[in-house]
Amino acid sequence: MPSSPNKGRIGVLLVNLGTPDSPQTGDVRRYLNEFLTDGRVVDMPAAIRYPLFRGLVVPLRAPKSAKIYQQLWTDRGSPLLFHGLDLQKLVQEKLGKDYLVAFGMRYQNPSIEKALEELRDAAVERIIVLPLFPQYASASTGSVQEKVMEIVSKWWVVPSISFISNFVDEPGFIETFATLGKAEMEKHDYDHVVFSYHGIPERHVLKGSLNGHCKLGSCCASYNKNNRYCYRAQCFETSRQLGKALGLTPEQYTTTFQSRLQSRLRDPWLQPYTDEVIKEYPAKGINSVLAFSPAFVADCLETTIEVGEEFKEMFEEAGGKHWQLVPSLNTHPQWVDAVAGMIQRN
Numbered sequence: 001m002p003s004s005p006n007k008g009r010i011g012v013l014l015v016n017l018g019t020p021d022s023p024q025t026g027d028v029r030r031y032l033n034e035f036l037t038d039g040r041v042v043d044m045p046a047a048i049r050y051p052l053f054r055g056l057v058v059p060l061r062a063p064k065s066a067k068i069y070q071q072l073w074t075d076r077g078s079p080l081l082f083h084g085l086d087l088q089k090l091v092q093e094k095l096g097k098d099y100l101v102a103f104g105m106r107y108q109n110p111s112i113e114k115a116l117e118e119l120r121d122a123a124v125e126r127i128i129v130l131p132l133f134p135q136y137a138s139a140s141t142g143s144v145q146e147k148v149m150e151i152v153s154k155w156w157v158v159p160s161i162s163f164i165s166n167f168v169d170e171p172g173f174i175e176t177f178a179t180l181g182k183a184e185m186e187k188h189d190y191d192h193v194v195f196s197y198h199g200i201p202e203r204h205v206l207k208g209s210l211n212g213h214c215k216l217g218s219c220c221a222s223y224n225k226n227n228r229y230c231y232r233a234q235c236f237e238t239s240r241q242l243g244k245a246l247g248l249t250p251e252q253y254t255t256t257f258q259s260r261l262q263s264r265l266r267d268p269w270l271q272p273y274t275d276e277v278i279k280e281y282p283a284k285g286i287n288s289v290l291a292f293s294p295a296f297v298a299d300c301l302e303t304t305i306e307v308g309e310e311f312k313e314m315f316e317e318a319g320g321k322h323w324q325l326v327p328s329l330n331t332h333p334q335w336v337d338a339v340a341g342m343i344q345r346n
């Protein structure tokens with residue numbers, strides 16, 4: 001796009017979920033307090049949510065989570081943060097001077113507010129918001145969208161804004177994961193592939209169902225105009241596209257859901273649960289598994305620790321021999337191109 005004196009730059013806001021400022025209990029508590037009192041994450045009435053989570057759930061969870069964050073932490077801090085900042089820099093370089101790329105986190109730092117102010121102060125012509133979640137969930141993408149709208153609604157001049165709500169089947173997203181997966185497949189023969197997505201409560205899926213279409217059954221087996229915003233249907237679509245790109249038959253891969261927060265007896269989350277599925281594999285003759293985490297585009301607690309370490313341990317305890325996590329997209333050049341492409345086409 002040619003520069004012109006009358007044309008402002010296009011502002012781009014990349015957003016990820018957020019991470020604590022440090023792996024110490026106090027910072028983890030602050031992060032969890034902000035995250036778990038978001039009504040799109042825990043959809044209880046505020047009068048119950050705040051006292052329950054601030055008074056009981058978070059104080060109990062924070063010291064345990066802090067221990068896990070200490071395992072994850074690197075010299076550069078939290079991977080979710082430094083991969084995000086690196087991505088911002090590389091996408092800026094790729095898009096050039098007609099764009100200004102900012103990065104923010106939905107919870108904690110750097111805040112979405114600061115990032116939006118940076119774009120406003122640079123007098124950008126319009127803003128494109130790209131939440132870095134491939135599949136739309138109200139608890140992730142929806143929450144980012146709400147926060148952005150809440151902030152700009154208070155500005156005197158509200159700029160033109162567009163949101164990229166998902167990139168479930170974006171070729172560059174699929175192809176980068178396929179490149180990373182094929183690199184692992186060349187090193188080892190795998191009996192099976194698992195695509196493990198971040199879970200959400202089933203209730204969240206039903207609440208998002210258009211005209212009552214979604215019944216948590218075969219309704220999500222194809223991705224179409226009736227379930228365009230259904231997280232479950234989107235996860236299955238990503239798995240289908242990844243399966244195709246990796247040359248797998250449907251029997252060679254399984255879609256599962258991880259990271260459930262509450263007891264499944266009280267509050268069922270999307271199923272099948274990854275931990276339950278993989279524990280049964282060795283008895284079925286599946287001894288080597290290649291695992292993808294396609295609900296994330298950067299390595300974080302949920303990929304490196306949960307899939308890369310905890311699931312590996314569970315699988316091996318059940319008798320499995322080889323468990324391998326495919327690294328996330330992070331700053332892979334193909335992924336940087338894909339992000340720049342999604343923005344240029346917007």
Ligand SMILES: C=CC1=C(C)c2cc3[nH]c(cc4nc(cc5[nH]c(cc1n2)c(C)c5CCC(=O)O)C(CCC(=O)O)=C4C)c(C)c3C=C
Pocket residue numbers: 017018019020040041042061065078080133137139140198199200201259261295296299300301302
């Ligand atoms: C892929 C997008 C995400 C959705 C959807 C999502 C829903 C969701 N998450 C929780 C609770 C927790 N998630 C936690 C970590 C975490 N979650 C996402 C993304 C999504 N969550 C990311 C990227 C991360 C990792 C952050 C990092 O710092 O590395 C945590 C914190 C860790 C822990 O204490 O276990 C919690 C808690 C709920 C309840 C929910 C939907 C209702």
Ligand SMILES: [Fe+2]
Pocket residue numbers: 198259
């Ligand atoms: Fe989460």
Ligand SMILES: [Fe+2]
Pocket residue numbers: 213214215216219220227230231232233
């Ligand atoms: Fe659905």
